[in-house]
Amino acid sequence: MNDPTLFEYTSRQLRNLCAESGFPASDNTPVEMLGELLGEAGKRRLSEGPLWPSDVADDATPVEFSVALDDTGDRAVRVLGEVIAEKPSMVANVAAARRFLNSMSERLGIPTDRFEAVQDVFLPDEPQGKFAFWYSMIFRPNASPKLKVYFNPAARGEDRAAELVAEGFRRLGMEDAYDAATEYSVSRGDLDKFTFFAVDLDDSPLSRVKLYISHFSATAEAPVQASEAVDGIDRDSINEFCDLLGGGTESFDGRPLVSSYSFVESDLKRPGNYSLYLPIRDYVADDVEARARVVSYLESRGGDAAGLDRAIRALTDRPLHEGRGLLAHVSLRLGQFGTGTTIYLSSEAYEVLPTRPGSGTDS
Numbered sequence: 001m002n003d004p005t006l007f008e009y010t011s012r013q014l015r016n017l018c019a020e021s022g023f024p025a026s027d028n029t030p031v032e033m034l035g036e037l038l039g040e041a042g043k044r045r046l047s048e049g050p051l052w053p054s055d056v057a058d059d060a061t062p063v064e065f066s067v068a069l070d071d072t073g074d075r076a077v078r079v080l081g082e083v084i085a086e087k088p089s090m091v092a093n094v095a096a097a098r099r100f101l102n103s104m105s106e107r108l109g110i111p112t113d114r115f116e117a118v119q120d121v122f123l124p125d126e127p128q129g130k131f132a133f134w135y136s137m138i139f140r141p142n143a144s145p146k147l148k149v150y151f152n153p154a155a156r157g158e159d160r161a162a163e164l165v166a167e168g169f170r171r172l173g174m175e176d177a178y179d180a181a182t183e184y185s186v187s188r189g190d191l192d193k194f195t196f197f198a199v200d201l202d203d204s205p206l207s208r209v210k211l212y213i214s215h216f217s218a219t220a221e222a223p224v225q226a227s228e229a230v231d232g233i234d235r236d237s238i239n240e241f242c243d244l245l246g247g248g249t250e251s252f253d254g255r256p257l258v259s260s261y262s263f264v265e266s267d268l269k270r271p272g273n274y275s276l277y278l279p280i281r282d283y284v285a286d287d288v289e290a291r292a293r294v295v296s297y298l299e300s301r302g303g304d305a306a307g308l309d310r311a312i313r314a315l316t317d318r319p320l321h322e323g324r325g326l327l328a329h330v331s332l333r334l335g336q337f338g339t340g341t342t343i344y345l346s347s348e349a350y351e352v353l354p355t356r357p358g359s360g361t362d363s
Contacts, residue, residue, distance in 0.1 A: 007035050007042030009349050010063055014079065016314035017065060020307075021075045022141045030139045034079060037100055037135065038062065041084040050350055052088040055130040056080055058281075058325055059351035067311050069303060070340040078342075079137045080150075094123055094132045101135075101149075101201075110147050114199040114209075117171045121164055122151035122197065129154045136198075147201045148208075153194040161194040162186075165211060168197050172209055176269040181211045181261045185226040191216045195258060206337055208273075209263045214256040220246075223276045226259040230274040233334050238276060241332045244297045245278050247289070254282030255329075264337060273335030281328050286355040287320035290327040294343060297330070301341065308343065315345055323352035 011031045018030055041051040041062055054062035062084055068076040083100045085092035104110050129152050136148040153161035169177040186192040196212040215222040220242035227233045261271035284290045295305040331342040
């Protein structure tokens with residue numbers, strides 16, 4: 001199609017990703033959920049531009065894809081998305097996103113008790129910042145979909161972010177979690193900022209509450225120190241992750257490194273997992289360089305580099321040297337509740353980021 005709608009464009013990408021990840025061809029649930037999440041924004045032709053300047057992706061596309069590669073060999077396809085109202089505003093988008101949750105709860109039996117416990121903390125009448133809350137839809141072959149909500153800790157102003165995070169934990173019966181998550185991760189003043197407060201909307205034993213912290217102008221030392229909050233972490237793997245994917249970058253002065261902690265029902269006082277997210281698109285000249293680094297990293301962990309190429313082909317046929325940002329960021333997941341790598345892929349529905357001279361080693 002010469003001028004598809006946003007839904008037509010992104011649903012084709014999602015179908016391809018699911019097929020590449022072993023989903024049965026008869027499983028239409030991921031695409032149906034994507035259509036409902038996109039709503040009116042999904043009906044617009046790409047030539048009309050985005051309905052709302054979503055911060056989910058660099059080109060304002062309100063969805064981003066990712067493929068989670070568990071070290072056990074299991075895979076998941078995930079969609080990070082922002083619900084955009086027909087007449088968008090921060091307030092209208094919140095209302096539309098709540099309707100989406102109500103629909104998913106009725107359709108899939110998704111529990112909403114955690115959302116309801118913290119919604120009035122993170123969703124004021126007039127939210128501040130670039131977003132109020134986003135969803136992650138998590139799909140695995142032959143399994144029920146799962147939903148995660150990302151709240152904005154700065155929704156009442158950046159100066160109140162710590163207050164909101166602490167209160168969010170308290171509302172969920174996790175009074176000790178705030179201190180456990182911040183003891184090693186917010187030691188650099190304004191250079192360490194709360195990014196997301198996230199909750200899994202399911203009642204499984206490994207259902208998580210997560211806190212994300214951005215480390216601006218950081219070296220690998222910042223995430224190594226942050227990981228000290230989690231027992232049994234291989235600190236050397238964090239240095240290797242930063243070195244290989246950062247291309248030798250010493251100080252990540254572009255988009256920040258991001259740490260996250262996962263708390264589960266069995267231990268509400270200490271995080272059981274630590275993850276590190278590296279925005280690779282800011283430290284490469286183009287997607288050729290990004291792919292090469294991700295391949296090297298996957299091979300160093302005994303991973304499937306061919307699977308990366310299949311995921312890329314599922315989204316686009318553009319030459320990788322003609323843009324930057326298809327491979328948006330990469331995360332490393334460590335801890336007792338599962339280890340692995342996740343690759344985040346931009347839809348590029350509205351725009352392809354231009355290449356730039358040099359590489360991450362020059363950053």
